[in-house]
Amino acid sequence: MVNPIAISVKKLDLYYGEKQALKNIDMNIEERTVTALIGPSGCGKSTFLRTINRMNDLIPNVRIEGEILINETDIYSDDVDVEMLRKRVGMVFQSPNPFPKSIYDNVAYGPRIHGLSNKKKLDEIVERSLRGAALWDEVKDRLKDRATGLSGGQQQRLCIARALAVEPDILLMDEPTSALDPISTLKIEELVQELKKNYTIVIVTHNMQQAARISDKTAFFLNGDLIEYNDTDKLFSNPDHQQTEDYITGRFG
Numbered sequence: 001m002v003n004p005i006a007i008s009v010k011k012l013d014l015y016y017g018e019k020q021a022l023k024n025i026d027m028n029i030e031e032r033t034v035t036a037l038i039g040p041s042g043c044g045k046s047t048f049l050r051t052i053n054r055m056n057d058l059i060p061n062v063r064i065e066g067e068i069l070i071n072e073t074d075i076y077s078d079d080v081d082v083e084m085l086r087k088r089v090g091m092v093f094q095s096p097n098p099f100p101k102s103i104y105d106n107v108a109y110g111p112r113i114h115g116l117s118n119k120k121k122l123d124e125i126v127e128r129s130l131r132g133a134a135l136w137d138e139v140k141d142r143l144k145d146r147a148t149g150l151s152g153g154q155q156q157r158l159c160i161a162r163a164l165a166v167e168p169d170i171l172l173m174d175e176p177t178s179a180l181d182p183i184s185t186l187k188i189e190e191l192v193q194e195l196k197k198n199y200t201i202v203i204v205t206h207n208m209q210q211a212a213r214i215s216d217k218t219a220f221f222l223n224g225d226l227i228e229y230n231d232t233d234k235l236f237s238n239p240d241h242q243q244t245e246d247y248i249t250g251r252f253g
């Protein structure tokens, strides 16, 4: 079954000053799928991920050419409201980064800055988001405790709950398990499988086994080029390109 396209990337180039970090990237990402971005350090995975919610806008001297269409709108056109874009395209980072606030306030943060103050509605959103991030049962009796007292794995699921609270369509994850122990990693991987029923997920990972376990499609980057974008099973068992083969068999990277 082919899902509708959630993100359509067309001839995307990105430069940091003179240096080109993404070269002519074309990619269609389907709704409600998990796409893994893999490749050696410095190949452009995180840069590419950040283009999808314009996080690179915050970096000086970045120049972007080409298009990224989300819901048929080019997110780089002048009239795009970047705050609204980031509401629809949430992001989870490598190290869990909860705010130094309570568990409740972390999750309620996004809805509050978007103007919601009704306590009952906020309570509902906090519960729904924490359930969605598979954290509710562990924290429901201590919502007023500081988030920084949670374990690393719980903090990362809290960050996922915080992202879910503003009801995004797309979730970007930049190596979300690299700072976590194996059990917390497994929980996040299971959660990703659950979340893809409702969200489109793009995840950067250094762990090829993780990409193979959790993604539907895998994109292999090398020196800013998208070398291969294929069904995950195909890419890891019978890739179309020699460079992919060399990378997944450990010949470089």
Ligand SMILES: Nc1ncnc2c1ncn2[C@@H]1O[C@H](COP(=O)(O)OP(=O)(O)OP(=O)(O)O)[C@@H](O)[C@H]1O
Pocket: 016, 021, 039, 040, 041, 042, 043, 044, 045, 046, 047, 048, 059
């Ligand atoms: N803020 C920046 N300013 C200048 N160059 C940058 C910046 N961020 C990344 N780069 C360069 O762009 C290239 C791609 O970096 P990027 O972080 O996207 O790679 P990556 O594949 O995510 O690497 P890693 O796996 O190590 O995180 C690298 O050459 C990097 O040095």
